[in-house]
Amino acid sequence: MKQLLTLLFLSFVALASVQSAGAETRLRTIMNELNMNTMKVVDGVMREDFALIEAGATAIAEHEKAPMAERKRIVGHLKERASGFKGIDGALHNDAVTVAEAARARDLEAVVEGLARIQRGCVACHTGFRQEVRQLFYK
Numbered sequence: 001m002k003q004l005l006t007l008l009f010l011s012f013v014a015l016a017s018v019q020s021a022g023a024e025t026r027l028r029t030i031m032n033e034l035n036m037n038t039m040k041v042v043d044g045v046m047r048e049d050f051a052l053i054e055a056g057a058t059a060i061a062e063h064e065k066a067p068m069a070e071r072k073r074i075v076g077h078l079k080e081r082a083s084g085f086k087g088i089d090g091a092l093h094n095d096a097v098t099v100a101e102a103a104r105a106r107d108l109e110a111v112v113e114g115l116a117r118i119q120r121g122c123v124a125c126h127t128g129f130r131q132e133v134r135q136l137f138y139k
């Protein structure tokens with residue numbers, strides 16, 4: 001078991017270093033942090049570790065903003081659809097705050113509902129915009 005965990009950890013480190021090679025957006029790093037924090041919430045749910053859930057959800061709610069230059073480029077490209085992109089991000093913030101509150105109240109049911117809303121937000125933005133944003137930065 002320990003060996004398996006070490007192996008998993010090492011492959012994760014290897015993967016992370018591959019991902020950080022070359023010119024990438026700061027947004028991508030922020031996304032990987034969001035992913036880690038979402039996993040933290042999932043882990044907390046399964047362990048009924050409310051402090052872990054709260055920490056993950058708070059980090060999601062307070063996620064770093066992409067640098068101004070990246071945001072400008074995205075907004076400039078999406079034009080009238082930029083409000084959709086920003087709207088999903090705003091909802092993500094509110095949903096994460098709700099999950100952190102539910103964790104403080106030790107309400108696992110509300111945490112799981114909020115987590116589902118968070119994940120729907122991630123997926124909504126990815127489905128709607130990821131490919132396009134990637135093309136904008138990496139074409």
Ligand code: HEC
Binds near residue numbers: 032034035038088121
């Ligand atoms: C407002 C839009 C938006 C929201 C909300 C969003 N993402 Fe993303 N996500 C993106 C975009 C755009 C990319 C592509 C970034 C790039 O490749 O530079 C991305 C890429 C990713 C990636 C791939 C990173 C990589 O190394 O290629 C992961 C993982 C990810 N997001 C996780 C999440 C999680 C978890 C959430 C929700 C908690 C989330 N995202 C919410 C827009 C969003």
